[in-house]
Amino acid sequence: METLEFSCPAGARKPLQRVHVGVVASGNLEVLMEPAVGIVSQVVVRTSANGFGERWRAVIDRFFARHDVAVSVAINDFGATPPTVLLRLEQAIEEAFVIGRAPVCPPTLRP
Amino acid sequence: MTIPTLLHSTAACFSELDARERARALLDAGSFRELLDPFQRVESPHLPPQGIVPQSDDGVVVARGLIDGQQAVVLSIEGNYQGGSIGEVNGAKIAGALELALRDARRGRIIRPVLVLDTGGIRLQEANLGILSISEMHAAIVELREFVPVVGIVAGRIGCFGGMGIAAGLCSVLIGSEIGRLGLNGPEVIEQEAGIAELDARDRARIWATIGCRRRYEQGDLDCLVADDAATIVRSVCETFAEKPGGARSRAVAERRRRIDEYSLPAAAGGPQ
Numbered sequence: 088m089e090t091l092e093f094s095c096p097a098g099a100r101k102p103l104q105r106v107h108v109g110v111v112a113s114g115n116l117e118v119l120m121e122p123a124v125g126i127v128s129q130v131v132v133r134t135s136a137n138g139f140g141e142r143w144r145a146v147i148d149r150f151f152a153r154h155d156v157a158v159s160v161a162i163n164d165f166g167a168t169p170p171t172v173l174l175r176l177e178q179a180i181e182e183a184f185v186i187g188r189a190p191v192c193p194p195t196l197r198p
Numbered sequence: 199m200t201i202p203t204l205l206h207s208t209a210a211c212f213s214e215l216d217a218r219e220r221a222r223a224l225l226d227a228g229s230f231r232e233l234l235d236p237f238q239r240v241e242s243p244h245l246p247p248q249g250i251v252p253q254s255d256d257g258v259v260v261a262r263g264l265i266d267g268q269q270a271v272v273l274s275i276e277g278n279y280q281g282g283s284i285g286e287v288n289g290a291k292i293a294g295a296l297e298l299a300l301r302d303a304r305r306g307r308i309i310r311p312v313l314v315l316d317t318g319g320i321r322l323q324e325a326n327l328g329i330l331s332i333s334e335m336h337a338a339i340v341e342l343r344e345f346v347p348v349v350g351i352v353a354g355r356i357g358c359f360g361g362m363g364i365a366a367g368l369c370s371v372l373i374g375s376e377i378g379r380l381g382l383n384g385p386e387v388i389e390q391e392a393g394i395a396e397l398d399a400r401d402r403a404r405i406w407a408t409i410g411c412r413r414r415y416e417q418g419d420l421d422c423l424v425a426d427d428a429a430t431i432v433r434s435v436c437e438t439f440a441e442k443p444g445g446a447r448s449r450a451v452a453e454r455r456r457r458i459d460e461y462s463l464p465a466a467a468g469g470p471q
Contacts, residue, residue: 088249107236110216111253112278119236119254135251163251 091132091140093147097123097157102183109175116164116172120179123157134164142169150176158183210428212353213377217259217276220314223428224272224435225263233260234291242287244324245280253279258288260295266436270310271295277316277356284317284362285324289331296338296348303345310439311342313350313369318384319360332361339368340446347371347443349435352378352411353426359384370446371438372419374411375426380419381409418457421447 101122109117123129130147146169160179164172215223222230234240236254245252257279261272273292275282284292292313299309320328339348350369352358357379358366366372366380374380383391385399398404407413415423422438424430 088246088251105237107254110276110278111251111280115278117236117253121237133246133251135249161254163253165251 098155106182119161217274221261221272221274229263256288274314282317283321285321286327293334315358316354378411
């Protein structure tokens with residue numbers, strides 16, 4: 088297991104709420120996204136695969152190049168590939184910026 | 199909206215929902231409220247020193263809300279995190295919630311307890327601490343079921359094994375789907391300990407024919423066999439509470455003895471070969 092920390096100047100948009108997506112399952116990861124504290128966006132990664140710091144740097148740079156956001160992100164990773172990581176981050180962003188995010192499992196399931 | 203359209207279908211597979219989505223599905227619309235949610239960071243302190251990445255909820259969702267308008271607590275295990283294994287922290291979340299429901303029940307405030315079981319049992323990395331928390335669960339279920347039916351659901355891809363298999367057996371009512379499996383030792387453990395000649399853990403047909411939920415239902419170990427469909431399982435839980443079932447399967451000792459006698463082969467001379 089390895090812990091990696093990344094930071095960059097905070098962007099313009101702050102999330103409306105904190106969101107949690109994903110599961111720490113094989114080839115998967117969980118993302119906890121919150122509004123950034125202060126003027127720095129921060130990403131803390133705990134990953135089961137050691138030695139991929141450069142790859143993580145590239146993925147996170149690409150994420151912040153695409154989204155001008157002020158977020159604090161915690162990632163617990165169980166060997167997800169870079170595309171999976173980016174998809175989870177995109178999912179978190181989508182949910183973090185929707186007011187009153189609807190539950191993932193909708194009321195229509197009720198009898 | 200950003201919600202995947204697939205999940206809007208009323209035909210969502212229960213087994214494909216994660217632990218949180220299952221809890222949400224079981225509770226009345228808008229009533230879901232999570233206790234010790236992921237942002238509380240109540241995670242296992244034992245896994246990182248052993249090089250294992252923790253999960254922010256330690257693989258258990260504790261959700262309060264309503265079932266058919268009545269107070270309820272859903273304890274949902276995430277089978278995809280470490281095989282749904284029970285350690286100190288996630289075990290304490292379940293046992294603690296059951297004990298609080300028990301305290302409320304003693305004061306005349308009934309909270310409907312539902313266990314969504316998707317677990318291989320004990321988390322080996324946390325050994326005795328997991329065993330301790332599972333035994334606390336057992337004690338709480340046995341006391342709580344005197345006040346309110348404790349409903350267990352075995353409808354995930356892991357199934358329910360080990361000490362949690364015992365917890366399932368202690369529930370007042372057990373609901374399962376054909377996806378589910380229920381037992382004490384899981385197939386992989388049996389193969390590892392007794393050899394592949396005893397049981398091939400990859401022999402899916404044989405495994406589901408012996409410990410699959412359909413088989414368990416036929417044996418009387420399961421009260422309700424339902425399709426792997428979220429709406430059906432939700433309806434089944436609602437109906438169970440509406441019926442106010444009494445007793446518990448684990449009390450029917452005479453019936454179990456009769457059935458074991460019925461199935462037992464006459465002892466061959468010289469014992470088994």
